[in-house]
Structure formats: C-alpha cells, structure tokens
Amino acid sequence: MPTAECRPLLPKAPCATIKTYLNRIGMLLAPVIWLVAAATAILVAGKFWWFPAPISALAVEYDRQFSLTLIVIGGIFLVAQAGLGYVIFRFRDSGRPARFSRGDNRLEVIWTAATAVLFIGLALAGETIWAGIHMQPEPAGALQVEVLAKQFSWSFRYPGPDGKFGRTDIKLINDSAGNPFGLDDKDPAARDDIMTSALRVPAGRPVVLTMQARDVIHDFFVPELRVKQDLVPGMRIPFQFQADKTGEYEIACAELCGLGHHQMRSTLRVLTPEAFRDWLADQRGLQ
Numbered sequence: 001m002p003t004a005e006c007r008p009l010l011p012k013a014p015c016a017t018i019k020t021y022l023n024r025i026g027m028l029l030a031p032v033i034w035l036v037a038a039a040t041a042i043l044v045a046g047k048f049w050w051f052p053a054p055i056s057a058l059a060v061e062y063d064r065q066f067s068l069t070l071i072v073i074g075g076i077f078l079v080a081q082a083g084l085g086y087v088i089f090r091f092r093d094s095g096r097p098a099r100f101s102r103g104d105n106r107l108e109v110i111w112t113a114a115t116a117v118l119f120i121g122l123a124l125a126g127e128t129i130w131a132g133i134h135m136q137p138e139p140a141g142a143l144q145v146e147v148l149a150k151q152f153s154w155s156f157r158y159p160g161p162d163g164k165f166g167r168t169d170i171k172l173i174n175d176s177a178g179n180p181f182g183l184d185d186k187d188p189a190a191r192d193d194i195m196t197s198a199l200r201v202p203a204g205r206p207v208v209l210t211m212q213a214r215d216v217i218h219d220f221f222v223p224e225l226r227v228k229q230d231l232v233p234g235m236r237i238p239f240q241f242q243a244d245k246t247g248e249y250e251i252a253c254a255e256l257c258g259l260g261h262h263q264m265r266s267t268l269r270v271l272t273p274e275a276f277r278d279w280l281a282d283q284r285g286l287q
C-alpha cells in the first residue's frame, strides 16, 4: 500500500520516496556539467571557428598571448568543473543531517591571492602588446594616411607628392561632390591630396593613421591585424600598424553607430611596395 513516505512513481516500480527520485535526478547535473565542460574544451582546442590568419608581427604576438591566457584559464576552468561535478556526487543527500561549516579563512586568502596574481600577471603580459601599438614613438619613414569615419562610410586621405596634407575646412565638406574631408582647393598643398574609399598600404612598411570621426563614435577594426581603435568626434587619434602579408582584408566598423552600422565597411589592400608605388603614381596622374 503506497504511503506518503513510500510511493512508486510507476505501477509495480520499486518503492521509493519522492525525495529519493529527486535526489537521483539531481545527480544528473554532475555528468551534464562534465559534458558541457568537455564539449567547450574540444571546441576551443580544436579551433573550428577561429580567427583569420594574422598578417602582422603584432598579430602573431597577440595570438601567442591569447593562447597562453586561454590555456591557463581553460585549465583552471576544467579543473573547477570537474571538482563541481565531484562535489555534487560526494555531498549528495544521504539522509544524514548536514554539517555546518564556517569555511577556511587560510584557504580563502590563498586562492584569492593566487587569482589576483594570475589575473594581474596575464594583464601585465598583455600590456606590452597593447603598448606596442599605442605607446611607441612614430616609426621613421612611416606612410601617413588620414582616416575619416562617418555614418556610414570610410574615407582615406594621402598627402600628394609634396608630402603635406592640405588645409581642410568644415564648411567645404561636400560628400556628393567627393570632398568628405572638406579640402580647401585654395591651399596649394591640398590640391595634390589623394582621397579614396579603400585603404591601400605597402607590405612591410609602417603606417600611421590619423583617425577622426565626423558624427558619432566609430571603430576601426581589421581582424587580421588584431587591432581595434575608436574614432571619436573632435579628436585626432594616431594609430600605427604594419601589415606584412599582401592581400585584401575587410575593415569593419566595430562600434554600433546607427541604423546603417552593418554596412559601414571598407577594404584594406596590402600591396607589394612596387604595386603601391605604381598605384600612387596613377593617382597622382589623375590629380
């Protein structure tokens, strides 16, 4: 005869309390945790959906630091998940009264300090890569290019044969006439400036971009370079990189900048030095 304490869930099933059934179902959480942790580790270690191939020395360095962080943090993640599953099994409800524990202050201090050292250490190691972009003096012989971002397109300006950027005036900005920078024709230095909608650079030569935004914050992002830089209205932000591998790469805006954000893209064309020289000469011929 079933009682409140002992009630089979199915006819003729062995007698068990509801509590026992719930306890057994609860045990399933442990293998689920282990499976999710193992699947996560396989997906990350297998690199099935991964970054595109790097095209600069800095990007290679970035990947090295990223992998190191992933190995250290991923190892700790796996150990923690394995321990969590074990604790679910080991300390399941076996009918005995629970024991009250005050914890262990010494252990708390040790693992909090170890976590702090680990995170600060990894952050400092990564800092040198960040500083390699932002804190270095401008390299000698760098190609200078101005970048202008606006809703929802990119424009690039190269100095002409005189090597000088001409004067611009906000009142002269005219997108439909092909003058997004507001170049002042009266300035002789402005007449030979080259404006393009794609960024062309020679491989193996440092490039310094001077970035500005005309309306809202945008973000210059080339995944193959592993770099991102915000463009902020009212600021001229220098940003340097060197691409070593020729090819075509997408420049995406990585800041949600309005309704047309998804279509705000351009192309980075890394050319051989000869091809870049020829392209520059052609542009000068068109001036």
Ligand SMILES: [Cu+2]
Residues within 6 Å of the ligand: 149, 150, 151, 152, 217, 218, 219, 253, 254, 255, 256, 257, 261, 264
């Ligand atoms: Cu944008």
